[in-house]
Amino acid sequence: MRILVTGGAGYIGSHTVRMLENVAEQVVVYDNLSKGHRQAVQSSAFVQGDLFDSPLLAQTIRSQRIDAVVHFAAFSLVGESMEKPNLYYRNNVQGTLNLLDVMLENGVDKLVFSSTAAVYGEPACVPITEDTAKDPTNVYGRTKLIMEQAMADYAAACGLKFTALRYFNACGAHPAGDIGEDHCPESHLIPLILQTCLGKRDSIKIFGDDYPTKDGTCIRDYIHVDDLAQAHVLALQALYRGSASPVYNLGNGCGFTVKEVIAAAEAVTGRSIRKEIVARRAGDPAVLIASAEKIRRELGWKPEYRDIQSIIQTAWQWHQTHPEGFSS
Numbered sequence: 001m002r003i004l005v006t007g008g009a010g011y012i013g014s015h016t017v018r019m020l021e022n023v024a025e026q027v028v029v030y031d032n033l034s035k036g037h038r039q040a041v042q043s044s045a046f047v048q049g050d051l052f053d054s055p056l057l058a059q060t061i062r063s064q065r066i067d068a069v070v071h072f073a074a075f076s077l078v079g080e081s082m083e084k085p086n087l088y089y090r091n092n093v094q095g096t097l098n099l100l101d102v103m104l105e106n107g108v109d110k111l112v113f114s115s116t117a118a119v120y121g122e123p124a125c126v127p128i129t130e131d132t133a134k135d136p137t138n139v140y141g142r143t144k145l146i147m148e149q150a151m152a153d154y155a156a157a158c159g160l161k162f163t164a165l166r167y168f169n170a171c172g173a174h175p176a177g178d179i180g181e182d183h184c185p186e187s188h189l190i191p192l193i194l195q196t197c198l199g200k201r202d203s204i205k206i207f208g209d210d211y212p213t214k215d216g217t218c219i220r221d222y223i224h225v226d227d228l229a230q231a232h233v234l235a236l237q238a239l240y241r242g243s244a245s246p247v248y249n250l251g252n253g254c255g256f257t258v259k260e261v262i263a264a265a266e267a268v269t270g271r272s273i274r275k276e277i278v279a280r281r282a283g284d285p286a287v288l289i290a291s292a293e294k295i296r297r298e299l300g301w302k303p304e305y306r307d308i309q310s311i312i313q314t315a316w317q318w319h320q321t322h323p324e325g326f327s328s
């Protein structure tokens with residue numbers, strides 16, 4: 001396997017690169033560093049480039065004899081996507097279409113694509129299977145769903161072979177402690193909680209406690225970033241074996257409320273956390289829990305991190321040693 005990883009300097013990308021290095025003949029990271037961190041890529045080849053730079057993309061694919069792509073490079077903040085839809089359609093849709101053109105023009109027909117639970121919107125029931133109705137409630141989810149549909153059309157017409165992986169809530173950090181989550185600005189629950197534990201924030205704001213859940217706060221399915229990374233390796237291997245173009249959910253299959261996540265972080269860190277109840281965040285569904293039975297059955301995927309405390313423990317190790325993220 002000779003793999004190009006777009007967005008490989010980002011959070012899920014860098015953990016996947018680390019895992020691919022154990023199984024692939026060559027791994028090349030292609031990232032414009034608009035969100036990613038150069039320090040997150042240590043051993044693999046690195047090209048600083050943009051999805052819209054077709055000549056550089058083509059030259060990288062040819063010179064490195066790439067035969068498959070794992071495509072992470074995208075914008076992924078729900079709130080921002082509602083305020084700046086142009087950025088999301090341009091980067092996530094147009095950028096990916098550009099990548100597909102360059103790949104196919106250069107004889108690369110295999111792609112693993114980062115998708116999201118946001119394609120489902122507010123599901124009628126949980127757990128969510130891949131067949132659950134797709135009705136995104138935000139622009140980010142729509143850009144990912146549009147690309148899933150476009151790739152299916154390319155598969156039918158142009159021989160593209162792709163796998164779309166719909167992530168639920170990615171979290172945790174590499175057990176080696178040297179790569180982890182570092183977004184600017186940070187908007188994700190677990191990093192914000194841990195930054196509060198470190199005294200970098202006064203309190204954690206809970207976005208609504210009047211949802212129809214056991215304690216009134218939103219329920220999410222938290223999945224460790226290394227378990228996500230493992231799924232990419234399995235998906236690639238299946239594409240090389242000639243699998244059709246499947247779509248898979250990636251989650252643990254169990255849900256935790258925001259309050260339960262905070263309590264778990266208090267147990268892991270031994271620190272108490274100041275909480276503040278604030279208004280709901282627009283576009284947040286009450287409950288998102290995955291059924292990942294399909295990828296377990298078809299590819300033998302088995303998440304290693306099954307309980308929320310062990311996931312938070314890996315994140316806590318990263319945040320304690322990197323309080324300023326990669327610039328620590």
Ligand code: UDP
Nearest residue numbers: 187188189190192205206207218258281284
């Ligand atoms: N959340 C919260 N306070 C925060 C950030 C997030 O209460 O400061 C809640 C959010 O409403 C959601 C859950 O935590 O129910 C996970 O949010 P996150 O942004 O981490 O991931 P998302 O579910 O948006 O992908």
